[in-house]
Amino acid sequence: MPDISMTKKMTELRVLFAHMQDNLSGVETRFHPLWPAYLAAFAEQQFGTEKFKFRFASKEIHYEIESFKPQIVAIGAVSPKFNDAIECARIAKRYGVSTIVGGVHISTLPECLTEGMDVGCIGEGEQSFAELLAHFFEHGVFRGSQLADIKGIVYRKNGELVKTPIRPLIQTFDQIPHPKRSLVGYLRHDYLLTGRGCPYKCSFCSCSRFWRKARYASPSYVLEEIRELTENGAKIIRFEDDSLTTNTRRLQEISNLIVADGLDRRVQFSCWARANEVNAEAVDSLKKMNVRLVWMGLESGCQRTLDYLKGHVTVEQNLRATSLLKDAGIQTNGFFIIGSPSETEEEIMQTYKFIRESQLDFATVNILTPLPGTATWDHWTEKNSIVDGLDWSRLFSIRFDPRFDIIISEEVSPAELYRLYRKFAMLSRSMKRKANFRKLRQLELPRIAHELLISFRLFYKKLTVRHRTL
Numbered sequence: 001m002p003d004i005s006m007t008k009k010m011t012e013l014r015v016l017f018a019h020m021q022d023n024l025s026g027v028e029t030r031f032h033p034l035w036p037a038y039l040a041a042f043a044e045q046q047f048g049t050e051k052f053k054f055r056f057a058s059k060e061i062h063y064e065i066e067s068f069k070p071q072i073v074a075i076g077a078v079s080p081k082f083n084d085a086i087e088c089a090r091i092a093k094r095y096g097v098s099t100i101v102g103g104v105h106i107s108t109l110p111e112c113l114t115e116g117m118d119v120g121c122i123g124e125g126e127q128s129f130a131e132l133l134a135h136f137f138e139h140g141v142f143r144g145s146q147l148a149d150i151k152g153i154v155y156r157k158n159g160e161l162v163k164t165p166i167r168p169l170i171q172t173f174d175q176i177p178h179p180k181r182s183l184v185g186y187l188r189h190d191y192l193l194t195g196r197g198c199p200y201k202c203s204f205c206s207c208s209r210f211w212r213k214a215r216y217a218s219p220s221y222v223l224e225e226i227r228e229l230t231e232n233g234a235k236i237i238r239f240e241d242d243s244l245t246t247n248t249r250r251l252q253e254i255s256n257l258i259v260a261d262g263l264d265r266r267v268q269f270s271c272w273a274r275a276n277e278v279n280a281e282a283v284d285s286l287k288k289m290n291v292r293l294v295w296m297g298l299e300s301g302c303q304r305t306l307d308y309l310k311g312h313v314t315v316e317q318n319l320r321a322t323s324l325l326k327d328a329g330i331q332t333n334g335f336f337i338i339g340s341p342s343e344t345e346e347e348i349m350q351t352y353k354f355i356r357e358s359q360l361d362f363a364t365v366n367i368l369t370p371l372p373g374t375a376t377w378d379h380w381t382e383k384n385s386i387v388d389g390l391d392w393s394r395l396f397s398i399r400f401d402p403r404f405d406i407i408i409s410e411e412v413s414p415a416e417l418y419r420l421y422r423k424f425a426m427l428s429r430s431m432k433r434k435a436n437f438r439k440l441r442q443l444e445l446p447r448i449a450h451e452l453l454i455s456f457r458l459f460y461k462k463l464t465v466r467h468r469t470l
């Protein structure tokens with residue numbers, strides 16, 4: 001890493017982080033992105049805090065640039081939001097500001113780097129970003145032959161795309177500093193990630209390809225981060241890890257630390273789990289640490305579809321995981337995907353039947369969308385050579401417009417798929433109503449009755465006292 005204390009030209013570097021937010025889904029507007037917080041924490045660990053001013057853009061980009069006057073705008077975008085990244089970079093360039101873009105889309109399709117984007121960061125961002133900042137400190141721009149020495153980036157030279165060698169990953173997760181959350185903001189309902197990468201290869205997901213190797217934080221690292229969140233007001237914490245149950249021993253250790261610290265009494269947790277990893281020991285640990293809700297990508301009630309989407313898991317394992325959690329009093333939300341290329345209507349209805357007969361509390365159904373970096377994307381692009389000029393927002397699977405969305409079912413027409421989707425959505429809504437009612441009955445009604453009883457007693461006491469004094 002170059003020593004930036006030696007550079008003379010610049011005294012302060014202002015970096016504006018711009019996350020291309022999806023305003024369509026409510027959940028996204030509720031949770032702040034962590035990538036700016038990770039990049040800022042790592043840069044500060046390397047170079048100290050005096051040289052940089054970081055800001056997370058929470059308002060309109062013109063306003064942010066005019067008020068903060070950054071030298072660099074760092075843009076992060078997933079594939080369905082890449083149109084916005086292009087526009088954001090174009091605006092930054094109009095102000096003469098340099099730009100870096102990172103995230104899963106540019107990492108998978110570096111040829112998407114536009115004129116407005118000076119550099120693209122491929123894969124894990126911390127080290128490349130820090131080196132790019134050091135380069136900028138030295139040269140004041142991102143052009144120049146030295147860029148070639150920075151691993152894991154892409155840029156254009158004389159119009160030609162130059163991709164530098166792959167950057168090795170940071171070796172252990174604990175070497176990554178905790179994200180600088182004060183940059184993006186703390187929340188009452190917050191989330192954390194305790195690993196990067198996944199040992200599985202589901203056909204619709206880009207995680208294992210993107211992160212290459214699975215790395216996990218040590219239990220004490222996890223505890224430190226949970227402590228930080230609770231000290232800053234978190235009451236509900238989600239583990240956004242792909243599956244918290246992959247290593248039962250590690251989960252047990254995390255659970256024990258949480259209990260020893262008394263955090264299980266102060267915080268409610270939720271997490272993702274892979275059904276084939278949910279066993280009695282894992283459930284026991286989840287229960288002890290106060291996990292109230294587990295999300296599982298169950299994907300399908302039809303084994304043939306499940307094999308195509310997921311692999312290494314059976315419909316029986318999905319059922320077993322659900323009932324193990326149910327028996328422990330933990331709520332479950334199953335995620336399902338319909339519209340795989342060769343899935344028939346009858347097979348889709350097997351999933352409907354599965355959900356209806358399962359013990360799940362909630363079910364969320366999505367239509368399969370081929371996202372760059374996944375096997376489904378490879379499959380689709382082999383048949384459709386569309387990458388040039390594709391409107392990336394068509395990869396949002398929540399617009400439900402058969403003329404616009406990219407549907408890859410070869411067996412069921414888009415209109416029919418939407419009809420089925422609506423049927424699933426109705427089922428989800430009715431499950432949600434029932435689950436909420438159960439919750440009200442189990443938790444709220446006795447409490448409300450108890451409170452009413454106390455106020456009635458107080459009222460009665462006052463009344464009789466008044467009578468006696470009259």
Ligand code: B12
Pocket residue numbers: 020021022025027028029031032033034035038039074075076077078079080081100101102103104105121123124125126129193197204205206207240242371372373396397398
């Ligand atoms: C948590 C999460 C969410 C949260 C996000 C909360 C938030 N406000 O950001 C919620 C649930 C809201 C969500 C929503 C969506 N998500 Co999401 N999500 C994830 C998940 C599980 C973790 C993301 C994360 O924080 N990782 C940790 C950080 C540190 O990693 P990172 O973001 O990749 O950043 C690193 C590098 O990419 C790089 N980097 C990233 N940006 C930048 C920018 C610069 C300038 C630089 C230098 C480097 C850099 O450096 C970072 C540190 O190493 C990933 C899967 C995964 N395990 O990665 C999916 C994932 C990112 N999501 C995905 C998708 C599709 C979506 C949605 C479109 C879903 C939908 N249909 O609504 C929306 C879009 C949201 C959006 N605008 O980004 C896909 C993206 C695939 C693709 N090819 O685009 C992923 C990969 C999952 C998958 N199916 O494969 N998501």
Ligand code: SF4
Pocket residue numbers: 198199200201202205206207208242243274297
């Ligand atoms: S869907 Fe989950 S289990 Fe499958 S590869 Fe992605 S992160 Fe791993």
